[in-house]
């Protein structure tokens with residue numbers, strides 16, 4: 001009868017000797033019976049398969065079940081038996097005739113030392129192809145947003161992810177100690193205390209500092225979009241990530257009004273989400289814009305009804321509206337930091353979260369999926 005791993009009643013060295021002896025005797029017998037490759041595979045799996053193989057069973061029934069004081073001894077025996085089984089299984093293979101590999105060689109393969117029948121060499125077989133990667137869904141979304149504004153004549157600017165307090169806050173009209181700084185959950189770089197506050201480094205919490213960097217080097221008219229990575233001290237969960245992405249926009253020129261802001265953003269949302277979406281603005285506060293607004297887009301998932309069939313629409317929380325970005329007219333104080341004359345120019349700015357938009361567009365229910373690097377998730381966007 002085929003050997004099965006018994007449960008041990010006693011874990012004394014003598015009992016272990018006896019159990020090991022039985023196991024090894026069966027191993028030898030079964031190895032001797034291996035005649036061909038098919039036999040050998042069955043033999044290998046019976047002894048070494050992860051699930052229900054004899055080695056797994058002695059691990060479970062002997063080692064795991066052993067009382068604490070016998071664990072060391074049993075562990076040693078089990079290891080010896082593992083080595084014996086592995087060696088016997090390997091040796092049994094050399095005794096069988098292994099079916100010859102198909103006699104075709106791939107182009108570029110190392111020539112095997114056995115001779116290959118020339119007629120069987122198929123040089124038309126393709127070489128090894130490496131799978132092509134695809135654009136990451138968040139990057140793809142950022143590109144889509146950026147291209148909507150590029151089509152309106154905006155150019156693209158970028159800036160550093162490690163930023164100074166001055167650009168991230170002060171020049172955007174967040175004075176030192178202003179409570180609006182608290183809304184930004186900032187990750188500060190360590191050991192900056194010896195520097196004046198404005199020079200201290202931090203991970204930028206938004207892409208807005210690139211507004212200042214651009215206005216410093218460019219005279220109006222300015223029309224820019226700024227895609228980029230930002231960080232905040234948010235513990236990761238389904239809707240938060242300490243690293244995420246924003247797309248910022250800025251337009252400054254003579255006579256730019258809130259109407260221009262509304263018209264531009266309404267057009268952009270129609271280009272992104274479809275021509276039937278509506279936009280709606282409600283008052284808000286950002287230190288660097290005055291007045292400030294939050295813009296809502298009518299829910300492009302339920303069409304603004306708040307329902308999907310008889311079910312409530314979750315992405316818009318049944319309101320029919322989705323909050324999509326912050327915006328406003330550039331606060332005149334900001335122009336003071338970049339040598340623009342607030343009597344001559346005016347402008348608007350906006351900023352949106354690209355990851356959130358990607359979540360809504362693709363119906364993803366956990367932001368972490370974007371950053372775990374699991375190919376099975378990412379290849380769906382290829």
Ligand code: DAH
Nearest residue numbers: 206208326327328349350351
């Ligand atoms: N920087 C803001 C944030 O991350 C978003 C924002 C709001 C950007 C209004 C803007 C704006 O340019 O005008 O919370």
